[in-house]
Amino acid sequence: MNTFKASDGLEIAYALDDYADPWRPADTVILVHAAMGSSLRFYAWVPHLARDFRVARIDMRGHGATQHPGPGQLSVPRLAQDVVELADHLGARRFHVAGSSAGSTVAAKVAIDYPGRVLSLGAFACTGGIRHSLQDQNSWVKKIGEKGLAAFLRETIADRVDLKSAQPGFVDWFIGESGKTSVAVLEQFVPMMRQFEFVADLPRIRCPTLAVAPGGDPIHTVEQYRVLPERIPSCELVVYDGLPHNITDAVPDRCARDYHAFLLKLRDS
């Protein structure tokens, strides 16, 4: 892991993977993980992308090897600013950004607030905010406080992963990784995400966008995912039929292949 200092002094960790030909310019892709866990959750994406692109994976504030934010140091605009400051740190004037679930909210916020910087947006399991989702995420926080994060995840795993097709060992690993997250951080992070809505801002996303949605998600309806192609001027939607919420963890190779094809089409057009 590498680190840089954000403009408010917090130390931010990121992984950088680059197997692109050193003699040609390669665009930078920044991946933003979902709530809980860290950039590690994107490990399977890297080999698909990093032969053609320089791939940076950020650990969001309070997650992975990044420091925990102090009072007043956690907001969606601040998380988006971290992404842009990482791009600055990497010397990437313009970059592609993609995120998963809560990370896709951050990625979309980057595309909304910094249109001059973003080449394209990859929005995986992204709605225009989670306030109207089928579950109350604030009740998650209460349960996590009572039972612990790992027990909460184990009880609700079928909302996230299709257990019939999941590979043996994957679920335990996923719970182990996600379960490392600080409950104190989640107690701030989840309500912040819950009240953050950006449906009205979606038309301001000017870059080409790929939206990939789970088709069998107990947390959001497919209609909620459709607001992206409805409101973003240049957005294609791909629905993975039958899969619950965590497509980026459960079918990472499929996600990365679709995202890679989208990026190559942009690069070569």
Place this chain on the structure above:
Amino acid sequence: MPLSSIMHEMTASDGLRLGYSVDDFSDPWRPRETLILIHAAMGSSRRLYKWIPALSRHFCVVRPDMRGHGRTEIPGPDQLSLTRLTKDVIELADHLGLARFHLAGSSAGSIVAMRTAIDFPERVLTLANFASTPGLKPSNIDMAKWVSGIKAKGFRDFLEETIEERFPNVQDKGFLRWFIDESAKTDVDLFARFGPMMKAVDYTADLHRIKCPMLNVMPGHDPLGSKAQYEVYRQHVPHSEYIWYDGLPHNITDSVPERCAEDLLRFLLKHRAS
């Protein structure tokens, strides 16, 4: 743009510092299998970066810099031999806690890999040989001419003059420039020891001791080694597999790296230990 792999270091039993990189995007909940991949003479493990995306999703890929190359120190007068190079492979595996591992090499790196498989059969799960005879004695390489050319002109000019012979199949000028830049980092005096050492080697008689699955990926049109010279494994390692790259000259691992990596991946998946 820089390549990203982070270099690690270890100390060999004779005190030399050895550099190596590790790239691993395999599923963490499965039994991990490791591939040690050894570069050719000149340059370093960086020459193999294009192989990593294909292989590292399934295997932990470890690329050592051979003695005198890349980030590994230049060996002293008594610190360079084929035996010592094979010991470095085993000591690297020990350092990483690997009882058994897959092993592959390109050209001179394959001479090291094959010798390791002969001498340490209990450690090597599978062996992949890219473009090499068993030692350079049975090859057509005129090492004395190479060494005198490099000593007279320096690495860069020697490479500039011979680059078209190496890569008649490559049009990408950026790649050719990069190949020369990387290879020209090699220490001239080190090469003047390394090349002739390899040229003195012929272990054809020991090949029958290779018992693990073996893949030979061979250039079909190589002035440095004829088809007959490269077919020696058919006789001595009858269970070994062959893939010929018709029409291609020696440096297949640089000129068609992704094809090499995909063929290696297929072979490795077929022979996975777990």
